[in-house]
Amino acid sequence: MSTYPKHYCGIFGVYGSPEAAKHTFYGLFALQHRGQESAGIVCTDGMTLFEHKGMGLVPNVFAGSILLKLKGTSAIGHDRYSTTGDSELRNAQPLSIVCKRGSIALAHNGNLTNTNRLRTELQANGAIFLTTTDSETMLHLLARSDKPLEEAILEMMKKVEGAYSLVIMTTDSLIAVRDPNGFRPLSIGKLGDTWVVASETCALDAINARFERDVEPGEIVTIDANGLRSLKAEIGVDTKPSFCVFEYVYFARPDSNLMGTNVYSARIAMGKKLAEEYPIEADIVVPIPDSGNCAALGYSEAREIPIVMAFTRNHYVGRSFIGSRQEERDRTVNIKLNLIPELVRGKRVVIVDDSIVRGTTSTARVRRIRGAGAKEVHMLVSCPPHKHSCFYGIDFPDPTKLIANRRSCEEIRQDLGLDSLGYLSERGLVEAVGSHDLCLACFNGEYPVKPE
């Protein structure tokens, strides 16, 4: 397994617009939920690459008149969320380099599983690394090939393993790439004659671009003066599309469509599946906001039990708050969500959430609801128990810290002090999403790509 940082990330690209940097700004802002640590834009006027990167949220990184200096008609951008201590500016993306091909910039969402081996091989062949990003590894591979760029990308795809959705920019082209498994999303849109590529369709909406189609797993889409053309990487016989189901469950925005399925609707369907699997007799359905809202609505509607927003979220809780006062974590649970006790008093309550990771936060919340006088407390989770690591870009903690890795469902129910606990079944989840091309490794340990 890679020791290099995992990324949640959002990527965005524009080709052929006098407002390329501004579109990218709005695109990155719509994808802000995918990464809040650093943001960057690289753009080109056909001659030179201009870049600006910084730590923080998109509106802060591009405050003032910075966008005006990012000239040109093509641009790529990146929202980064790093999960290790390596949250330095030098790891901010997109990464732009000069090599024998000229200038290239690359932005990456996902996580390679063979980075250690690739870096060792590259180093053995004289490579130096200034960052700890997978992007630098991929740029080395592209720079070393003597083939035209698209063929070099095909070659690179034979070497790198794991999850990668990419936007690559040269002075005269924009290229979108997705790994053969298609772990992470990547969509193409159009705004007049301008081509747009984005991690999620909500970023196309943000600039009023029309959704065209997804980049296919294993596909290389090149956009240049000749328009758009596509190349498909040869995929090993046992490679099958395996899109990250957790994008549906938690990570993506509800207004995005992934593989043609709207995320909000999928979450409603998860709630309805929960209603089929766990037809609890209860008085109210209480979602954990905001991640449990949709599944709770689906459950509420299917079961005809009223939904009650008994937890109020403080919308100002963000990275800066939590980050700056690590020692205050416990208090933060309370400050992030406040319970309105009179809403649950004397009630049979069904809590709906998207996941239970360590179990500590959930335990505290169940205790508060009991303390407020609820008669019964049930909990439903809109996916199966998380038992395994993700090697493809979602930052779950070490499996030993995942409560479901150590404890049975019944044990967790007791730990949390619940009257009943129900996880959505794997089959229920797959049916709610409506596709079988899914990666479910974090639930069942069946890894589409073996991590090293």
Added chain:
Amino acid sequence: MSTYPKHYCGIFGVYGSPEAAKHTFYGLFALQHRGQESAGIVCTDGMTLFEHKGMGLVPNVFAGSILLKLKGTSAIGHDRYSTTGDSELRNAQPLSIVCKRGSIALAHNGNLTNTNRLRTELQANGAIFLTTTDSETMLHLLARSDKPLEEAILEMMKKVEGAYSLVIMTTDSLIAVRDPNGFRPLSIGKLGDTWVVASETCALDAINARFERDVEPGEIVTIDANGLRSLKAEIGVDTKPSFCVFEYVYFARPDSNLMGTNVYSARIAMGKKLAEEYPIEADIVVPIPDSGNCAALGYSEAREIPIVMAFTRNHYVGRSFIGSRQEERDRTVNIKLNLIPELVRGKRVVIVDDSIVRGTTSTARVRRIRGAGAKEVHMLVSCPPHKHSCFYGIDFPDPTKLIANRRSCEEIRQDLGLDSLGYLSERGLVEAVGSHDLCLACFNGEYPVKPE
């Protein structure tokens, strides 16, 4: 009418805790929705007043080790939202002064209606003003009186008119004051032996303090070494409690209790009243998030029409985003809320929102829903039409810019392109809140205190 800035604000005070500044930090953070422009804390060790104020959100203003320098066992704090250009640091609160009484600090929520006259009188008597805050005016009045502080406050209350909830701190006492009409909220809580005062009860919850009671309209509550004592201002014969109903409709947090009524429950009740008044035949209820959520839930439950969260809010839209790109306002409407078109296609839709101010934003949203193929679009508003200015601290635009001031309900319906439009009746609103001690001036123009 005052030409000085109106404030939405949050205030907080602590007496008798070694963690006074830290409690105030968490209290201000829970009240962040009441003011995001600047924040400040003044505290005392019984000898000296220490202060820190800055522009921005609470966690940013008090980043690093600043809290450690704010020593002492009493503290008051303030979240400020200014609605004029006068958003300078020098107007940040609490304001602390030295006068013949020694050091005094004051934090204010509300808006005086006779500031111009008071400042003119004070200036005629030699006063100088370094800020444009109402607080400085009140401090002048306190400093000029020869009476003990509580009597001086009583005197001041005879002179100032309008809305004011105050926390005042000296080196040995904490005083909470509310104007005779009780326009703005102010509650008292206790945490062990520590007394706490806060604009809303959600801030008491944030530090696990127990709610004790509200400060009454016209009451002066003094907390010092002798415990808590109360004084009541003589109230003019025609002064009756008139709490700002818009705190229930929009401004306060749902998990706060105002005058004993939970805000979330009041909003649910508004939705149910709407259901009585406007029993529309529809397929789905779509709230405008987040302000329309609760009333929509109430309407949905009463009418047994499913609620659909067809609008997704970008949670990263904040002051900095809007502020830095004023020219992009139109685009921002779209970026703040994105519609999921498939959820409304072919549907009879009831939109629920808390208010229509200028009408421009609502018009754009109705158009998007129609554009997505909705069969019918109805809109319900959880309060009566806003026709009049607020002089007591809510920042509505100039009445001439309020659409309901110029246009009838039917005209607005046509302007917005709706199939039907319904505002909650004044009676319905009052019943939903469950109290008659309300200020409804922005709806009916009956001002409890005449503005100058």
Added chain:
Amino acid sequence: MSTYPKHYCGIFGVYGSPEAAKHTFYGLFALQHRGQESAGIVCTDGMTLFEHKGMGLVPNVFAGSILLKLKGTSAIGHDRYSTTGDSELRNAQPLSIVCKRGSIALAHNGNLTNTNRLRTELQANGAIFLTTTDSETMLHLLARSDKPLEEAILEMMKKVEGAYSLVIMTTDSLIAVRDPNGFRPLSIGKLGDTWVVASETCALDAINARFERDVEPGEIVTIDANGLRSLKAEIGVDTKPSFCVFEYVYFARPDSNLMGTNVYSARIAMGKKLAEEYPIEADIVVPIPDSGNCAALGYSEAREIPIVMAFTRNHYVGRSFIGSRQEERDRTVNIKLNLIPELVRGKRVVIVDDSIVRGTTSTARVRRIRGAGAKEVHMLVSCPPHKHSCFYGIDFPDPTKLIANRRSCEEIRQDLGLDSLGYLSERGLVEAVGSHDLCLACFNGEYPVKPE
């Protein structure tokens, strides 16, 4: 004695120029040596006062496009150096207020000696203080008078005691004031039709203004649409001009003229007087840069002994360096000035400096010169021993920390490890400056104005 902070400061004013703020910027920059802690400009377009103040050096406080926002044809500015912990932004000057006279701004150089009493009296009469500056005290006095502004200033001058050079600005006038003793400098210049007032003439040079004359001790110079007019305060019978001699010795810039005498020339003359009083047989004259340079040149020329710049100053040592690493003071002595040992080896050395305050730094330097192999080390100081506090705006430490307050000249010589030590005599200093209208209180304890 006042417990409020003492100021070194620089003040500047412009009347009647479309570039008023820009001129003030350059003027303040030329006066930066008088105060590096904060800077501010207030200007007016005849209607409104605009202001900008900030912590730090002039170019940093007015970075970016801030000057463009400071509109109008009159402006006043202030460089501040505070010597207490009270170095907060709220004490930055100029201070601008609103009172019955309308808007007034004031910038002050000097230190009042009866502030405590005045503040107590004002507080007794209802005044509140938001800052700890003398300026606020003076503004209170002006605001309370019913007389026209110039007469109010005359009244104020009867009440305040101590040192004050002032620039006062209203929407339609600029007023320059100097206390009856004329402790601090203030000069008038002209640039075309534009009137300029500045602490030192070097600031007139900075904007190519022509020196007109000094503001006289006790004079009020008013500049408005009618041109310039003067008023003279009645001066008590025993009040005589007493200009701070330390401005000549150390504080003012060498290219400024004070009372018609160029500072550089005065310092050269001090060195020549030292040569008369102490005709030491030596091989080289070594100044302590930069403050000892001029007197050393005078001594070198008179004695025909070559000057050797054996100490190299690190020009990047500034407030931020020292401020941020208080614990490293000792090391800093070494880092600020580095000795070139070969230049003093085997030599009879005369060190020339402007003063010995605590004696610790000088001791370290003498030791380094001895360590480098000097044959003899003599030290000459270009003024008499500092034995007493300054109450008029120069920040000497507590008298008990002044080495000359506790030790005789011979004892200091021994403490410092010198072969000989000579201080310039009071008579020598007065002759070098060429005026008898001097304050020498820090040497002889004869205070022109009794401190309270």
Added chain:
Amino acid sequence: MSTYPKHYCGIFGVYGSPEAAKHTFYGLFALQHRGQESAGIVCTDGMTLFEHKGMGLVPNVFAGSILLKLKGTSAIGHDRYSTTGDSELRNAQPLSIVCKRGSIALAHNGNLTNTNRLRTELQANGAIFLTTTDSETMLHLLARSDKPLEEAILEMMKKVEGAYSLVIMTTDSLIAVRDPNGFRPLSIGKLGDTWVVASETCALDAINARFERDVEPGEIVTIDANGLRSLKAEIGVDTKPSFCVFEYVYFARPDSNLMGTNVYSARIAMGKKLAEEYPIEADIVVPIPDSGNCAALGYSEAREIPIVMAFTRNHYVGRSFIGSRQEERDRTVNIKLNLIPELVRGKRVVIVDDSIVRGTTSTARVRRIRGAGAKEVHMLVSCPPHKHSCFYGIDFPDPTKLIANRRSCEEIRQDLGLDSLGYLSERGLVEAVGSHDLCLACFNGEYPVKPE
């Protein structure tokens, strides 16, 4: 000629001290005159490399508690001054990489002359470049070699051409390298058991380290657990030491010793040589501070003409001032140096400066002296006319902008409006410095290493 940025720079290294980072901080601060744009320190605890780099002056980049986080017993540091627009943080040094050798950090002073060719070759072999620094080029060469590090450095030295003084750090060694010509200085010192390497000896003094010796041209000095060892690169038959004479004339600090010669003394000697070559009959010698001070002292002493500091320098003029107000350049000349006119009135004046580059500034100054009523104005320059570019790290403008490249000495005299103009002869300069191992290419065009 290289199109990559030229550097003035300062470098520093420490091996074997628990205070490695702190020593480096003080060393970089003493070398601040060599680069004010960015600063950086990389240190190691024997396992990991830690780094911090930032834009700005040393005390600002390492403000607060940053030094505490830079753990370990070895460190290298860098002060950077870039002369192109490429002043980005990503080009800040030291540069630290991971390669097959493990982690390496490198800091560089000087300028390679064959970077373009090397980068092209490296790119052809698959290298990618994330910065535009020469350092990255050198690190590529080291990373690609299979030899032990010192031999790899020898190999690298055969490939790179131009000027380079380097400090290289691995987890267990510190290596100091100087190019075969020894263009830029590099000295070794010792503080107890701690080895120190620094661009100039003044940085050794700053931490009280004892000067040991210079790194020789073409020498590789390795310091590790076995102590210090040296390796000498084979030098081409026609390579001879050619130390940059401009370090003596202008760039180095006067308290540094270069090749055993003190810079201050060399400058005094230049002034004395000027006195031999140009025995002008004059009344006063006026240096242009600070760069002309030493030569003026030498001239004054030799000619027995008094030195007069008629120009006062504003010590607060720094990069930020000039940088932020580019449009104000003309005004800045005046603001940086102010003339005291009475000191030159009626006098025959000899101005002494270290160089005339474009001629515009000098012309303005001569005009001011004439305008003040000087009887005669002569100018002496302490080196020959600058006619040629420097390819080794000094940033002269394009030769076409060098006045001496286009105009004869007599023409320049007329352009500047001087009575006479004298440049120190090449022989005079060489004799003043006392060495023939000098690069004089900017005067005579004889380039020790041919630029590409």
